[in-house]
Amino acid sequence: MLGYHDFHTPMLHYPKFLYLSFLIGEGDEFGIGATMTKLFLRALDGEAVWPPPVWLMRQAGRYLPEYRAIRAQAGDFIALCTSPKLAAEVTLQPIRRFGFDAAILFSDILMLPWALGWGLKFQEGEGPVLPKLRSTADVASLNPSRVAGAITPILETVRLIREQLDPAIPLIGFAGAPFTVACYMVEGGGSKDFAATRGMAYADPMLFEALIERLTEASIDYLSAQVDAGAEVVMLFDSWAGVLSPALFREHVIEPTRRITAALKAKYPGLKVIGFPRLAGMLLGVYAAATGVDAVGMDTSVDPLLAAALVPDTVAVQGNLDPLALVAGGAALKQEARSILDALAGRPFIFNLGHGIVPQTPPEHVADLVQLVRAA
Numbered sequence: 001m002l003g004y005h006d007f008h009t010p011m012l013h014y015p016k017f018l019y020l021s022f023l024i025g026e027g028d029e030f031g032i033g034a035t036m037t038k039l040f041l042r043a044l045d046g047e048a049v050w051p052p053p054v055w056l057m058r059q060a061g062r063y064l065p066e067y068r069a070i071r072a073q074a075g076d077f078i079a080l081c082t083s084p085k086l087a088a089e090v091t092l093q094p095i096r097r098f099g100f101d102a103a104i105l106f107s108d109i110l111m112l113p114w115a116l117g118w119g120l121k122f123q124e125g126e127g128p129v130l131p132k133l134r135s136t137a138d139v140a141s142l143n144p145s146r147v148a149g150a151i152t153p154i155l156e157t158v159r160l161i162r163e164q165l166d167p168a169i170p171l172i173g174f175a176g177a178p179f180t181v182a183c184y185m186v187e188g189g190g191s192k193d194f195a196a197t198r199g200m201a202y203a204d205p206m207l208f209e210a211l212i213e214r215l216t217e218a219s220i221d222y223l224s225a226q227v228d229a230g231a232e233v234v235m236l237f238d239s240w241a242g243v244l245s246p247a248l249f250r251e252h253v254i255e256p257t258r259r260i261t262a263a264l265k266a267k268y269p270g271l272k273v274i275g276f277p278r279l280a281g282m283l284l285g286v287y288a289a290a291t292g293v294d295a296v297g298m299d300t301s302v303d304p305l306l307a308a309a310l311v312p313d314t315v316a317v318q319g320n321l322d323p324l325a326l327v328a329g330g331a332a333l334k335q336e337a338r339s340i341l342d343a344l345a346g347r348p349f350i351f352n353l354g355h356g357i358v359p360q361t362p363p364e365h366v367a368d369l370v371q372l373v374r375a376a
Contacts, residue, residue, distance in 0.1 A: 038169070040102045041170055046314050051373055056356075063357055084160050090106040098367055106157070118141075144221070155229040162229070175234070175235075178252070182197060233274065234273055235273070241253045242277070253287070257287070258291045279301065281302075297318045298320035300319075317349055
């Protein structure tokens with residue numbers, strides 16, 4: 001596996017409060033000789049590590065002045081995602097500043113439909129804009145044979161990150177889950193209720209299933225390529241899973257995730273997979289048990305005590321601080337973070353947000369949060 005466990009690469013300089021907890025071991029998750037078991041991977045392996053590992057969704061982003069400088073240099077957002085040196089630098093920035101227990105590839109969940117040949121652009125103040133998928137011919141136009149070439153710069157980013165990243169810090173690769181990616185393709189962008197997507201799932205189930213099938217197979221290939229390039233964990237972001245009825249949730253969220261997870265684990269025994277079915281509610285436990293994931297992300301609305309009861313104790317939970325509590329900082333941040341820590345002590349747990357960091361977040365509040373978690 002390219003770049004995996006390269007212990008001769010330069011070490012990054014971390015803040016003094018960096019918590020590097022690891023065990024000496026005789027082998028890693030993929031059967032390659034290793035000298036340590038990483039804190040984050042121990043939690044994903046079902047160990048109740050305490051204090052828990054911590055990383056944050058969108059930890060590389062607009063709240064950091066160093067990110068804004070790179071973003072201005074890159075210009076177009078897709079250009080940034082496909083510029084290996086710049087994307088690798090952006091990925092590493094929050095690791096240098098805060099010493100998180102995991103890094104996550106800087107990219108976007110819509111780079112997969114882009115790689116399949118579906119139009120994509122990002123409009124300032126509007127977000128992603130795509131053609132609206134409406135027909136069998138549209139699905140047939142999605143070209144899996146062009147993916148390998150299109151994602152070449154993204155895979156080079158993975159390799160560059162792994163070369164520069166401290167070997168004690170795992171690298172997370174990711175993709176959008178098929179249903180959420182389908183939402184953006186059918187709607188042509190974001191939506192309040194994804195009515196066109198839900199309507200297609202009911203009114204033309206064969207067309208919608210064909211789209212989900214194409215995205216599921218492409219996701220397996222895309223994530224496999226990231227693992228081959230050096231990612232040690234993969235995550236599936238299903239940001240709009242909660243807009244579906246329970247029956248459609250099982251069909252279009254659970255089943256594709258189960259297939260992707262099973263295919264990856266068959267190819268890479270020991271690979272860890274995190275699923276994030278945002279707004280899943282009471283179906284969170286069903287998702288965790290049925291998909292085969294090693295950890296399940298909780299969104300902000302989830303009661304951690306309920307999640308602990310619903311999710312099997314062999315599956316780690318990840319989350320779920322409100323990003324706006326992080327913006328507020330101070331007493332509100334401490335209270336919210338401590339309530340989550342108290343609720344999930346004694347079980348496999350990874351501290352994170354319930355959604356991504358928002359741009360107005362003061363970086364010093366992020367540093368405060370990391371110190372608070374590590375003092376738990």
